[in-house]
Amino acid sequence: MSKQLTQVSRNRCFGGWQEVWEHQSTSTQTPMKFGVYLPSKAERANCPVVYFLSGLTCNEQNFITKAAAQHFAEAYGIILVNPDTSPRGTDLPGEHDDWDFGSGAGFYLDATLAPWSEHYRMESYVINELNDLITEHFPVNGKASIMGHSMGGHGALVLGLRHRERFQSISAFAPISAPSLCPWGQKAFSNYLGDDQQTWLAYDAHHLIQQAGITLPILVYQGREDDFYKQKQLLPEALEQAAKDAGYKSLQVRYQDGYDHSFYFISSFIGEHLAFHAKYLSV
C-alpha cells in the first residue's frame, strides 16, 4: 500500500516548486519531514535526484531557506531531496540536552544501543524508506547523487560509500571526515553504537574509503577559516591521507581561503557542487 505523505508547504521557486512533506516513518517510528525541490523540467520528464544531508542542529528548513540551491537545481533539471537530521517528537533520556547529540544529531547511522536503537535509524530512513517514498511519489529517473554539510557531509560520505551502487557521485562541505578520531564522532558513536570501536569503522568515511575497488567520484570543500576545522572536528586531511594510502584516485579535496562553517560557505559553492553532480548524473 502506498505510504501516506502529507504536504506541509509548497512554494513556487525559480520556476519550479519547493515542497515540504511529512509522513509517519516506519524506520524511526516518528513523524519525519523532508524537503523536495522539483525543477520545472520535472513537469514533463523524469529527473535525477541529489540528496542533501544537513548538519548538527538543523532541520529540513535550513538547507531549503539558506543554501540557494534551487537556482542551480532548476538550471540542471535536478530534484533536490533533504531530510531532517534526526527523529523528532520523542523524549529519550538526555535526547534534547546537547546540541551535538540526540535530536538534531542523528549522524545518519542505525543506532544499536538502547534507548536510541528504537528510533535513531537514520541510515535505514534515508537509504531505504526515503528513497522508496521519492521513487514512488516523485518523477525520478533512477539516478541519484548525495551531498551534505558537516555531520551531513559525514552522512553523504558514509552513506554514499556504504551504498555506492545507488549513487553516481558524492560531495560534502566541511564533512566530519574521520568521526572515530574527533570529539563529535566519538560522543555520537559511543552512545549510538557502544564502546567497541570496531563497530564505529562502518560509519567512518576515512576508514570506508580504504575499501578496495571504489571509484565513486567524491568532491570535498573545506573552508580554511572554519572554527570546527581548526578544532579538529572535521579532519579532511585524514580522509585525503586514507585515500592516498588506498590508491583512491577519485577524491578531490579543495580548501577555500576565508570561508567558515556557515551556510554562507554552502551557498557560495553550492553551484559548483551541483555542477559536479550534474556531470555524473548526465544532465
Add this chain to the structure above:
Amino acid sequence: MSKQLTQVSRNRCFGGWQEVWEHQSTSTQTPMKFGVYLPSKAERANCPVVYFLSGLTCNEQNFITKAAAQHFAEAYGIILVNPDTSPRGTDLPGEHDDWDFGSGAGFYLDATLAPWSEHYRMESYVINELNDLITEHFPVNGKASIMGHSMGGHGALVLGLRHRERFQSISAFAPISAPSLCPWGQKAFSNYLGDDQQTWLAYDAHHLIQQAGITLPILVYQGREDDFYKQKQLLPEALEQAAKDAGYKSLQVRYQDGYDHSFYFISSFIGEHLAFHAKYLSV
C-alpha cells in the same frame, strides 16, 4: 567625530564579505543593526550601493540569509545594505503586541505621534543616518538604488520617490503600493501619523508617483498567488493606475504566475532586480 560602529559578524560569501554592524542610532535613540555585503571588487574600487528594505516581522537577518542576493551583488560589483525594520529594545505601550505594527513594522516613516515619534524615525534613519554611515565607513562611489519587499517595498517606493535625487532606480517585490487604502497602511499611518489622512499621502507611493516631473525608473514584481495581494493589502493596480493617470512612463509592474509572498519569490527574482539596478548604476 566618526560614529562608532561595532562589527557583529563577518562571513566570507561568494568571494566577498557578508557583514553585520551595530551602532547607537541618533535617529531612533536605540541600537540599530544593518547588513552590508561587500563584493570582492570593493577591495580595489568604490562601488555603488543598493539598499534593501525588508518587510513586516523581519530583522536584518532575513534578507541576508534567505534572498541569495550576494551571488548577484558579487557579479555586478554592488554593495548591498539592509537595515532592520524598526527600532529595537524599547518597550512602548503595545509595541510588541501585533506583528503588523510597532517592532518589526516601522513602515520607513518618521512618526509624528507620541509615543512613537521619539524612536520610530526610520525615514531619517535610512536616508540620513545610515547613508552617512555607509558613505563614511565603506568604499562607495556615490551612486545608489533602493529596493524592498512588502512593507519594505513600500519603503523603497516612498523613500525613493521622496528622495529621488539620491537614487538611480527603485524596485520592489510585492510592495504595499497604496497604504492609505489598505488595512496594514491604515493601521500604521493612523498610529504613527494620526487621523488626518492628508498627512498619510506623503508616505503613499500611489500618491507620490503622481507628482509632476518624476522619471526615476521603477520595477515592481507581484506574485499572483500572494495571499496578501489577494487580500488587497498590496494594491499594485492602484500604483499602475496612478502612474497611468499621471503619464508616468518609467514604471514597470510584472505579475508572476504561481509565486507567493515568501522569500522564495524574492530569491527567484533577485537576480533580475539587481540586473535592473546594475543598468542604472552603470556597472
